[in-house]
Amino acid sequence: MRWLALALLPLPAFAQQAENPRPYGWWLGDELVQRIRITGVPDPASLPRPRAVDYWLDLREVAQRDIPGGTELTLRWQNFYSALEPSERRVPPSAIRLADGTGLELPGFRYVTSPIRPILAPSTAKQLQPDPPFHLIDPVPPQLRLLAAVLAMMVGLLALAWQQGWFPFHRRPARPFTRAARTVARLPEPQARHALHRAFDQSFGQVLIGADLDRFLTAAPQFAPLARRLRDFFEASDAAFFGMGPGAAQDIPQLARDLAAIERGRR
Amino acid sequence: MDSNISDWRVRFRDAEKALNGVVLGQTRSIRLLLISALCRGHVLLAGDVGTGKTTLLRAMARALGGPYARVEGTVDLLPTDLIYAAHIAEDGRPRIEPGPVLEQGEDLAVFFFNEINRARPQVHALLLRLMAERSLSAFRREFHFPHLQVFADRNQIERDETFELPAAARDRFLMEIAVDAPAAPEDRVALAFEPRFHDTTTLIASVGQGMLRYRGLNDLAASIQSGIHASPALQRYVFDLCEALRHPASADLVLEGADAARLIRGGISPRGMQYLVRAARAGAWIEGRNAVLPQDVRAVLAPVMAHRIFLAPAYEPRRDALVPALIDAAFAKIPVPA
Numbered sequence: 203m204r205w206l207a208l209a210l211l212p213l214p215a216f217a218q219q220a221e222n223p224r225p226y227g228w229w230l231g232d233e234l235v236q237r238i239r240i241t242g243v244p245d246p247a248s249l250p251r252p253r254a255v256d257y258w259l260d261l262r263e264v265a266q267r268d269i270p271g272g273t274e275l276t277l278r279w280q281n282f283y284s285a286l287e288p289s290e291r292r293v294p295p296s297a298i299r300l301a302d303g304t305g306l307e308l309p310g311f312r313y314v315t316s317p318i319r320p321i322l323a324p325s326t327a328k329q330l331q332p333d334p335p336f337h338l339i340d341p342v343p344p345q346l347r348l349l350a351a352v353l354a355m356m357v358g359l360l361a362l363a364w365q366q367g368w369f370p371f372h373r374r375p376a377r378p379f380t381r382a383a384r385t386v387a388r389l390p391e392p393q394a395r396h397a398l399h400r401a402f403d404q405s406f407g408q409v410l411i412g413a414d415l416d417r418f419l420t421a422a423p424q425f426a427p428l429a430r431r432l433r434d435f436f437e438a439s440d441a442a443f444f445g446m447g448p449g450a451a452q453d454i455p456q457l458a459r460d461l462a463a464i465e466r467g468r469r
Numbered sequence: 470m471d472s473n474i475s476d477w478r479v480r481f482r483d484a485e486k487a488l489n490g491v492v493l494g495q496t497r498s499i500r501l502l503l504i505s506a507l508c509r510g511h512v513l514l515a516g517d518v519g520t521g522k523t524t525l526l527r528a529m530a531r532a533l534g535g536p537y538a539r540v541e542g543t544v545d546l547l548p549t550d551l552i553y554a555a556h557i558a559e560d561g562r563p564r565i566e567p568g569p570v571l572e573q574g575e576d577l578a579v580f581f582f583n584e585i586n587r588a589r590p591q592v593h594a595l596l597l598r599l600m601a602e603r604s605l606s607a608f609r610r611e612f613h614f615p616h617l618q619v620f621a622d623r624n625q626i627e628r629d630e631t632f633e634l635p636a637a638a639r640d641r642f643l644m645e646i647a648v649d650a651p652a653a654p655e656d657r658v659a660l661a662f663e664p665r666f667h668d669t670t671t672l673i674a675s676v677g678q679g680m681l682r683y684r685g686l687n688d689l690a691a692s693i694q695s696g697i698h699a700s701p702a703l704q705r706y707v708f709d710l711c712e713a714l715r716h717p718a719s720a721d722l723v724l725e726g727a728d729a730a731r732l733i734r735g736g737i738s739p740r741g742m743q744y745l746v747r748a749a750r751a752g753a754w755i756e757g758r759n760a761v762l763p764q765d766v767r768a769v770l771a772p773v774m775a776h777r778i779f780l781a782p783a784y785e786p787r788r789d790a791l792v793p794a795l796i797d798a799a800f801a802k803i804p805v806p807a
Contacts, residue, residue, distance in 0.1 A: 408801030413764035
């Protein structure tokens with residue numbers, strides 16, 4: 203009666219079903235796929251690691267997916283055995299543990315691997331594949347870009363020098379009277395007066411009117427020897443522009459030349 | 470008329486000398502007051518306490534001669550207080566008599582409004598009409614004051630319990646003269662130590678009463694405005710200056726600590742420009758010339774224009790520094806003859 207009781211124990215639908223790769227006809231570098239169905243859930247920590255199992259065998263990948271009533275494990279092996287003659291290789295089993303703690307062994311399998319070509323056949327150069335085509339790099343665009351970058355840097359430096367007033371853009375001493383002396387010589391009377399007035403304005407740093415002449419002479423005492431003629435010039439300007447009666451005639455170009463000479467320190 | 474004009478010039482010279490003897494160290498303010506009398510324009514004096522604003526105005530009123538009325542601005546002053554004086558007569562009935570403005574009749578020459586910023590806006594409105602039209606309505610009739618010149622003063626120290634004059638009222642004043650304490654140390658020492666400066670009433674009595682003959686000033690002012698020449702070059706200078714004050718950025722004025730493009734909100738009215746020309750002509754006449762020169766314009770520009778320039782709200786608190794800087798920048802930049 204005891205065996206009957208044993209036979210009536212509920213059995214799992216399948217303890218383990220292994221779908222092993224075919225046992226023959228494998229070459230160097232081939233991938234062998236093994237599918238194993240087990241009841242229960244395996245402990246992921248106990249699954250075999252993808253690794254080099256041996257010098258001629260790699261375990262590439264271990265994948266698992268749930269199926270009704272259990273789990274399907276897929277192990278991908280790769281054969282690196284460079285066979286000199288057909289030979290049978292043995293893939294070892296690996297032990298795993300289920301989530302409930304019971305141990306289980308994933309079965310190993312055997313396969314036969316063979317050489318690809320006759321061992322003693324001579325190698326010829328024709329068997330070599332041609333070299334892959336190579337591409338020459340065109341140096342012109344990078345050279346052009348380099349040139350453009352250098353040019354941009356030079357322009358930037360010049361702009362910075364101009365903005366900061368470095369050489370060659372540094373402020374040279376302004377010589378308004380010297381410039382005026384050149385233009386006055388070519389101009390008729392009223393324009394010549396205007397030009398010399400503008401030179402006075404620039405030299406004084408602000409607009410100079412006749413009433414401020416003393417301040418101008420205090421600020422620029424080098425012009426003091428001409429004080430008399432400057433006073434006459436401004437009085438004549440008042441007469442000409444603001445209707446203060448007739449002013450004395452003057453040699454404006456000569457006055458401008460004298461002012462310019464003092465400005466350049468020739469006197 | 471020419472000999473007449475030269476007589477007038479001598480009178481003004483004498484009055485200027487007398488006033489300078491009475492009020493020390495205020496040469497510029499005195500010159501500006503005389504110019505305002507020549508333009509028949511109203512003047513607002515602004516300044517610190519005790520710098521002699523009132524003394525100066527009293528002395529000026531005495532030099533002009535003629536009837537003179539004075540009112541002290543207070544918070545509770547009403548417009549009617551200027552026109553009417555109400556009191557209980559001896560028979561026990563209330564009486565309405567003419568107030569300070571009217572009691573001198575229509576010959577009133579100087580109306581003197583002390584501490585104008587203490588009075589309320591209603592009073593300013595009345596004063597506005599008095600200044601602009603030289604007329605008043607009271608006792609159901611119109612009073613006209615052909616010789617009237619309004620002098621007002623305003624102290625800048627206290628701000629509480631004061632009412633800032635509206636822009637329209639300030640625009641009616643020909644000039645706003647800033648009166649500072651005398652700059653020269655010897656003047657200040659003299660003011661403190663010389664006994665004759667201690668009693669202002671006797672001091673002012675030393676100015677000849679009516680040196681300037683107020684009744685003739687209207688004709689004189691008209692003949693000055695028509696007789697003093699302003700050349701096209703000078704007209705252009707005045708126009709350029711006003712244009713630069715109105716649009717500082719387009720005139721390339723550079724101001725420390727202010728954006729010239731956003732500085733000005735308004736002001737510099739055509740009336741202001743007209744006042745500027747009138748004052749410049751009067752200044753040239755006092756100097757003894759028959760044509761206006763740039764320095765005449767420069768001398769009167771700040772007192773005539775500064776209170777007509779309205780700054781943007783962001784810059785208004787720094788007005789005291791910015792407006793003189795703006796005017797100086799315009800002088801330094803606007804070429805003459807252009």
